[in-house]
Amino acid sequence: MKNFPMFLRMDGRRVVLCGGGEEIARKARLVLRTEARLTIIAPELDSELRGLVAAGRADHQVALGADSFDNAALVFIATGDAARDADLAARARAAGAVVNVIDRPDLCDAFTPSIVDRDPLVVAIGTEGAAPVLGRALKTEIETMLPPRLGGFVALAGRLRGAVAGRLAPAARRGFWEWAFSGPAWRAHLAGRERAAADLLKQAIEAGAAPVPQGHIALVGAGPGARDLLTMRAVQRLQQADIIFYDRLVDPEVLELARRDADRVYVGKDVGACAWPQHKIDRLIVAEAAKGRRVVRLKSGDPSIFGRACEELAAAEAAGIEVEIVPGITAASAAAASLKRPLTERGETDTLVITTGTCRPGDASPDRARLAHPGTAVTFYMAVDKAAEVSRDLIAAGAPGACPVDIIAAVSTARERHAATTLDRLAETIRDEGLKSPAILFVRYPKSLAAARAASSAA
Template sequence: MSFLQNPATIIPGADSPRQGRITLVGAGPGAADHLTLRAVRCLGQADVIYYDRLVDPEVLAFARPGAECIFVGKEVGAHSWPQSRIDATIVAAALQGKHVVRLKSGDPSIFGRAGEEIAAARAHGIAIDVIPGVTAASAAAASLCQPLTLRGVTDRVVLATATCCTGDMPSGVAEMARPGTSLVFYMAMNQLDALTAQLLLAGVSPAQQVTVAANISRPDERAITTTLARLSQDCRAAQLRNPAILLIELAKLAGEAMAQVGSDPAKVVCPA
């Protein structure tokens, strides 16, 4: 596995022809070793890398020597790099014949604004592809040893944002919060009170267990388990802030679980 320390050993030779192109690369939620091998290879080929605020600086060690690494991070309420500027910048670089990597935390296709960047590239006839990354929900489930699905308990996963582009809550919370669902909310820490109210209105019990995982796979990773009723209070007490996600396992009703696994009671996992 020596190529992980020396990306130059897996990139094309210097004489390989190059055309301008854009690659959206998922860096995962934090730790550099969540990168896929394809992502490492691509970083070793890039002429310029535009990277997000949450990308671990160690990830940039895989960049080709001489490649430009340009920070284009955004924070809520502090958009020195609004999406329109990012779109224009990566397109301009690709039109100069450069291989542009747009390096995003998590997975580009999950709340990563990939759609706008894909559309911008296609509008200018620029080749574009996407390298997936480990999304926060998967990384948190692995870190906590808390699977996102469980036979007889949860048979679907819903990944939702708690902060829409207008700042409003997402619609359809009641539809999401069905028994048998592992519900994961991204970008929820500034919406905890409103989200709690929506879930209670949807019929979720105040005693429903909620896990909050912050800074997943980073040295300062933290997680707490609380109830829906105490969610806001306990997050404030623990000083948990973004980046964080909420994981809510809405177990099947006992009758639904029995129907799924058959009549053998030993195979039925019922809600606590």
């Protein structure tokens, strides 16, 4: 590497910005996160920079003076005049300042990284000026990986370091901090319970040791398929997990977000071959958590929607193990996004129903008659093989055969397919198009269709 990455102390130091436009305003926003004092040199300032000066957050010099660069730690330059920029860079460098000429890497002593700020934790991404757009893209990815409240917990840990050093033997400190940044105090803080987190840390310090690790189970929604549709919390739990139990519908790219050393166990229930019955999965996740491990039960979509979460919650609670649900984007929402069509439409569909086409073996089929009402939008999960039955039941209950239906298979993945049809041709379309599970059947009975049907009957 050509550049040495380093964090500079900026409290009480001086930063000079040469120029009065948007490029300088962007650098000013960045430097204002520190405790440095800003001086802006330019005959004219844009409205944002004028506001900073008026608020007393920066000094303004109309023209360069003999002492303008004296004691400056950093100088940023963007005047809009290439020759002027080069001259200012030479003058600032001669005064002992570190220089950054915006968009002129050949004139730079240092490059501004893309920054992820969780003060006091700061992540800087640099590309030595070669690919700043890539740096910003990586920043976006890291922003999703680091919890917004992380900085507060780091600051709390910093305030307690002296107490830890005073109460815990050196050999025990590493284990304490590993527990602190992965255990119940960490989870409490990220959930917004800062006081509870602080109490847990202080209790452990007072006891002189970290508590024995307690297991934890997270039922995590993996979303409909695309890994960038995971929630930030889902990514965090994957990165914290010691072991992950996942289903067949979870995309392999989602698993790439997990810790490299996390164990991964496939517990998929393939159609027609239930090699992993639910009670066996329940026992496994509880047994792993009982060892003090952090367990993620990774489910496609949202765990609370046809995800068998009830059994796993009950098993964890019966064993006295902490358990949580991390919601995921369900397939119906992803399908609506793919279609660019809302799940509900004002004046047309004001009731949304999420139901299934496949019930527990031995149970009766759902009562679909109550779904055949004007103004209702119905999303059917696990219903491709029951399409003929769904169509027959809804039409028999009064829904017009002309009701629009969208079939969206493997939504949000590279295999996604879509077919539009009507309720009376639903099964035929699925057969002709060769559509397979997983798929959503999105059936709409708009009020306008009911009104038109009523008018036609009256005529």
